[in-house]
Amino acid sequence: EPEVTQTPSHQVTQMGQEVILRCVPISNHLYFYWYRQILGQKVEFLVSFYNNEISEKSEIFDDQFSVERPDGSNFTLKIRSTKLEDSAMYFCASSWQRQETQYFGPGTRLLVL
Amino acid sequence: AQKVTQAQTEISVVEKEDVTLDCVYETRDTTYYLFWYKQPPSGELVFLIRRNSFDEQNEISGRYSWNFQKSTSSFNFTITASQVVDSAVYFCALSEADMDTGRRALTFGSGTRLQVQP
Numbered sequence: 001e002p003e004v005t006q007t008p009s010h011q012v013t014q015m016g017q018e019v020i021l022r023c024v025p026i027s028n029h030l031y032f033y034w035y036r037q038i039l040g041q042k043v044e045f046l047v048s049f050y051n052n053e054i055s056e057k058s059e060i061f062d063d064q065f066s067v068e069r070p071d072g073s074n075f076t077l078k079i080r081s082t083k084l085e086d087s088a089m090y091f092c093a094s095s096w097q098r099q100e101t102q103y104f105g106p107g108t109r110l111l112v113l
Numbered sequence: 114a115q116k117v118t119q120a121q122t123e124i125s126v127v128e129k130e131d132v133t134l135d136c137v138y139e140t141r142d143t144t145y146y147l148f149w150y151k152q153p154p155s156g157e158l159v160f161l162i163r164r165n166s167f168d169e170q171n172e173i174s175g176r177y178s179w180n181f182q183k184s185t186s187s188f189n190f191t192i193t194a195s196q197v198v199d200s201a202v203y204f205c206a207l208s209e210a211d212m213d214t215g216r217r218a219l220t221f222g223s224g225t226r227l228q229v230q231p
Contacts, residue, residue, distance in 0.1 A: 107156055
């Protein structure tokens with residue numbers, strides 16, 4: 001069964017460093033998403049991406065964040081200058097159409113020291 | 114604005130008991146989708162079910178069943194004869210379907226941690 005994959009599974013970084021989280025969505029899906037979950041809290045939407053542009057973003061997704069689809073398979077989330085409060089599990093998701101079910105990857109646990 | 118409330122933060126049951134997880138939602142859209150996801154201790158989010166707002170028929174899948182009541186804006190999830198493997202955090206989520214104003218991003222509830230004791 002096709003699935004969303006994410007790398008790395010864990011990342012530890014120093015405050016102020018840039019990180020890039022990578023995702024490979026399900027191959028025939030057209031909509032891509034990033035969510036985050038601070039430890040013990042609810043899952044929060046960051047951004048959605050379709051047709052090579054951002055279609056929706058939350059107030060969390062400020063100028064420190066960017067997304068890119070550098071090739072036909074990868075979808076990346078970049079945090080330019082990490083802060084302690086960026087420590088969280090970051091989930092990538094994809095869906096075939098806008099109204100279809102979003103399937104989630106296993107997540108990348110980011111720890112900012 | 115849309116909102117999902119899961120008032121039960123934690124439930125503990127003994128194996129073989131039935132358990133119901135509550136979910137109440139708010140949305141201004143007349144067309145929307147409701148979801149349940151399971152997050153086991155390993156951390157991934159596993160899709161369980163999706164319902165659209167026009168389909169109020171209850172659904173059963175093995176030991177899982179869902180009760181959608183539009184009149185009370187609720188979408189409750191029942192596990193029958195619970196098992197230890199059901200121990201997880203369960204999230205209810207909502208997305209709106211209006212093409213112009215609907216927010217397609219999932220809005221999650223805060224989750225209910227279910228602990229099934231052997």
